[in-house]
Amino acid sequence: MKKNIYRPIKAVIEEVIEETPTIKTFKLKPEAPFGFAAGQFIEMTVPTVGEAPFTPSSDPGIKEKLELTVMKAGEVTAKLHTMNKGDIVGIRGPYGAGYPLDKFKGRDILIVGGGVGLAPLRSLLYNLFSGIDKYNKVVLRYGARGPKDIVYKYQIPEWSTKDKIDVMVSVDVGDETWAGNVGLVTTILDAAPVDFTKAIGIVCGPPIMMKFVTLKLLDLGFNPADIYLSMEKGMSCGLGKCGHCRIGKYYVCKDGPVFTYEQLKSERDIWS
Amino acid sequence: METYFLKNEDISKFYERINQEYDLYLPVKVKNPLKAASDSKANLPTDDYSLKKYAQESKEDFVFNDYRCIEPIKTFLTQYKEEVCNYFEESDKKGKEGRPAALCGIKNCDLFSLKVQDYVFLEGTESDPVYKARREGALIISGDCPHFKETCFCRAFDINPYPSDGFDFNFSPLNNGYLVDAASDKAKVIISSLRNVLASATLGQISGRAGKRELMLRRLDEHLIQYKIPKKERLQDIILSGYDSPIWQEQMRTCVECGGCVFMCATCHCFLLTDEAANNNAKRLRLWDGCMFNNFTRVASGANPLKLRYMRLRNRYLKKFDFFITNLGEQACCGCGRCIDVCPGKIDIRYILRRLDESRTFSENKDVGNNIKGAG
Ligand code: SF4
Ligand code: SF4
Ligand code: FES
Numbered sequence: 001m002k003k004n005i006y007r008p009i010k011a012v013i014e015e016v017i018e019e020t021p022t023i024k025t026f027k028l029k030p031e032a033p034f035g036f037a038a039g040q041f042i043e044m045t046v047p048t049v050g051e052a053p054f055t056p057s058s059d060p061g062i063k064e065k066l067e068l069t070v071m072k073a074g075e076v077t078a079k080l081h082t083m084n085k086g087d088i089v090g091i092r093g094p095y096g097a098g099y100p101l102d103k104f105k106g107r108d109i110l111i112v113g114g115g116v117g118l119a120p121l122r123s124l125l126y127n128l129f130s131g132i133d134k135y136n137k138v139v140l141r142y143g144a145r146g147p148k149d150i151v152y153k154y155q156i157p158e159w160s161t162k163d164k165i166d167v168m169v170s171v172d173v174g175d176e177t178w179a180g181n182v183g184l185v186t187t188i189l190d191a192a193p194v195d196f197t198k199a200i201g202i203v204c205g206p207p208i209m210m211k212f213v214t215l216k217l218l219d220l221g222f223n224p225a226d227i228y229l230s231m232e233k234g235m236s237c238g239l240g241k242c243g244h245c246r247i248g249k250y251y252v253c254k255d256g257p258v259f260t261y262e263q264l265k266s267e268r269d270i271w272s
Numbered sequence: 273m274e275t276y277f278l279k280n281e282d283i284s285k286f287y288e289r290i291n292q293e294y295d296l297y298l299p300v301k302v303k304n305p306l307k308a309a310s311d312s313k314a315n316l317p318t319d320d321y322s323l324k325k326y327a328q329e330s331k332e333d334f335v336f337n338d339y340r341c342i343e344p345i346k347t348f349l350t351q352y353k354e355e356v357c358n359y360f361e362e363s364d365k366k367g368k369e370g371r372p373a374a375l376c377g378i379k380n381c382d383l384f385s386l387k388v389q390d391y392v393f394l395e396g397t398e399s400d401p402v403y404k405a406r407r408e409g410a411l412i413i414s415g416d417c418p419h420f421k422e423t424c425f426c427r428a429f430d431i432n433p434y435p436s437d438g439f440d441f442n443f444s445p446l447n448n449g450y451l452v453d454a455a456s457d458k459a460k461v462i463i464s465s466l467r468n469v470l471a472s473a474t475l476g477q478i479s480g481r482a483g484k485r486e487l488m489l490r491r492l493d494e495h496l497i498q499y500k501i502p503k504k505e506r507l508q509d510i511i512l513s514g515y516d517s518p519i520w521q522e523q524m525r526t527c528v529e530c531g532g533c534v535f536m537c538a539t540c541h542c543f544l545l546t547d548e549a550a551n552n553n554a555k556r557l558r559l560w561d562g563c564m565f566n567n568f569t570r571v572a573s574g575a576n577p578l579k580l581r582y583m584r585l586r587n588r589y590l591k592k593f594d595f596f597i598t599n600l601g602e603q604a605c606c607g608c609g610r611c612i613d614v615c616p617g618k619i620d621i622r623y624i625l626r627r628l629d630e631s632r633t634f635s636e637n638k639d640v641g642n643n644i645k646g647a648g
Contacts, residue, residue, distance in 0.1 A: 004356070004357040004401060005398045005399075005400065005401065006356045006357045006545060006556050006558070007357040007359050007556070008359055008360070009360075010360050045547070047359070047360075048547055048548065048554040049547060050545075050546060050547045051545060052572065073571075073572035073573045074572025074573070075572070076572070077572060088360075090360065095397075207575070233569070233571070233577075234569045234570060234571045236544050236545050236561075237545060239396065239397060240397060241392050241393060241396065241541075241543070242542055242543045242544065242545070242561070243392075243541060243542030243543070243561070243563065243591070244544075244561075244568065244569065246587075246591060246595060248594070249594065249598040249599060254397065268515055269577065272577040
């Protein structure tokens, strides 16, 4: 029988990691191998509640496991946050266009993440780490609201010890435990050790952060065609049919979610 | 294409033949409770038509419709609310769909709308299996429009009030019968079993039809002059340049957000997937959705890019006249006028397009004026 494009396959929750008070990472085992490219998204079903789109945060090289880092926001994610090891969810996809890794060869790559926006970037980082010889260097600048809101706290220190990788984290509001930079992520970009006019910029985070980071990167001399944005819109089908996720002449689910700023710069109100 | 002549008295033989294989739907006259009274003084027909399933006993009620029916053809291809799959057990009930539909009384505006619906549901990364089965199974029996409704404006976008392709059969009323075009292989097979009631069309009959068509074009074009609807080639430009126009806010004042315009629209296609518990399984429903609704673009966090009403009206036009012109090469509007008929707030697409066109023309002229001044 031809596969039904709306039907999810089963995936078992194998582990739940509490990242922050509102963000959890779910490690899933799909009933069949499930491949994806960094930046592509999937539709996840909480049975009988509904679906929501997520960009996996796991290593795209691993097809047997899938990790989703999910912030509690609406009905579906609220229910998901109550689920435990052994519970069943559904997944379908992957959908859309991810990061064109080929175009990053030989370049400086500046990755700027905000909040839970580090999730899709983590799967990109896994890709970059495993082929690090191909790139000039990878610089990660991550911003979170406070020290408690940082995701992957247990991994970031290890990333910073890797060769050709430079990591810095900033928080909007510090506390007694925090000795690092305090301020919006835009304030730690000026000194990033990359050649701005030739570097690739990759941005993922809440819309308002994406807007100001993009403006900042343009200011620093980045080429609009080298700025990659992971756009977020309300979605339903993920297939370019339901009409929910339009930005100008594009559907985020089909033509994105990763777009260059060059593609979007003539569209109106892209950040709202 | 083969063209035949079918006498009025033989039409039930044609229907009976179709009915052997298909669920046949034919137009009947209906009273439309939703109809807003027309402001036009023009002496135009006001009947409404709707498609009803063929039954031998009520066959006197079936008519040849003068123009499109109330319901757009999309209602036979997707439903307001329907199950598209269940999970996780695969139990697609085979044969649930029954016989394919034969749709009579389809006009050229609706045939045009299929370009949009097909693009959405058949093209792209994957095709929608439910739509595809119905679309491929359907037999489309279109017809010329011998009249038009006050709200018809197909010709504004170069769509003729008579079909030239995209159908299986087309019926053109002529004297005491119909010229019947058989375009598809499906149609030709049916024709071969109806030889006894069909005669090849004569040259005289064909030119008789051409004359009627020309006259209809002329009458419709004359009717449309008063609306000053912009030409197809200008649509995308005026929508983009009209982004900040006050028209959106002004026209949205009377909208009651009933969604009539999007649901009745021949080309609107948006939907929402939603899940429902079913025994120890779950089913996924596809509901028609519409961009005129408040929560259409709202995300889980509560943010809503189209939070204000005027933004939603503008968004609908951008989708029809920017997105679709770029991606499909055609505007997602066939000029069927259903949105005008249905709107309790009397929001009129003809008027909005005209206003956008006029302010665009005004600013173009101003630009020219400024340039001349600057040069001097
Ligand atoms: S819009 Fe044109 S094709 Fe459609 S019913 Fe009216 S006259 Fe006929
Ligand atoms: S916008 Fe109005 S006139 Fe155009 S296709 Fe839709 S219902 Fe018909
Ligand atoms: S999510 Fe349905 S069109 Fe993009």
